[in-house]
Amino acid sequence: MTTIDVKSRFEAKLLRPAKPGNDTSWAFVVLPRDASEQLPRRGRTTVEGTINGHHFQATLEPDGQLSHWLQVSRELHEAAGAAVGDIVTLELTPVKKEPEPDIPPDFQEALAATPEARKVWNNTTTIARVDWIHWITSAKQLKTRAKRIGDACDMLASGKKQVCCFDQSGYYSKAFRAPEAENF
Structure with missing residues (x-):
């Protein structure tokens, strides 16, 4: 790399x-x-x-x-x-080029079942794919994750190459944070 x-x-x-x-x-x-x-x-x-x-x-x-x-x-x-x-x-x-992310099996199945979504997915950038996967895997509940997978396939099938309304830094949504440290 x-x-x-x-x-x-x-x-x-x-x-x-x-x-x-x-x-x-x-x-x-x-x-x-x-x-x-x-x-x-x-x-x-x-x-x-x-x-x-x-x-x-x-x-x-x-x-x-x-x-x-x-x-x-x-x-x-x-x-x-x-x-x-x-x-x-x-x-x-x-690194100059982000490595390709691992696609979670449930998202892989959904993409395979939606050829239009898979085609757009294959034409997105690696960084965009990282963000899509991060958005899906950051769901705290299985129900939310399943909805995000469905929404991702719908958005991709409609030609959308980047997930909308997703703050990858977590700053505005507070979706991400470092773990809480144990007290010494």
């Missing part, structure tokens, strides 16, 4: 999520706003970088505050010699 020549270097605290779900081994870092402002977009953004000198590639998530956060797997923070609570040094560079 080729990267853009903008490199951001900063230090941040490695945090443990208060509600990690079933996997309690991951941690996260919230990017300082000035580091996030150097990225090409406020929504999901793929970067290459290092954490304490250890290389990785990951997709940053929007935090709803016009910044981003990074999920750090146990394998990555252990390889970087870092533990939760440590201050880590990160260097991030956005």
Whole structure:
């Protein structure tokens, strides 16, 4: 993956999520706003970088505050010699071309059943596809997700290449945010 020549270097605290779900081994870092402002977009953004000198590639998530956060797997923070609570040094560079997103199986089925939607989907940009998928997967309830899949197919079939009314940064809708950190 080729990267853009903008490199951001900063230090941040490695945090443990208060509600990690079933996997309690991951941690996260919230990017300082000035580091996030150097990225090409406020929504999901793929970067290459290092954490304490250890290389990785990951997709940053929007935090709803016009910044981003990074999920750090146990394998990555252990390889970087870092533990939760440590201050880590990160260097991030956005990739020049976003990788193609994985299409969730339920959305794949809906696209396959709607050839007009699939045709428009195939002619959209990678970033637009990332936003469509993010909009669908950000639904908190299965009923909402199913409605969004149906709406996405309808919009795509009508020729719409970008999801409307979706704030990929979460700033205006507060749809996205970094996890709440566990108290130390």
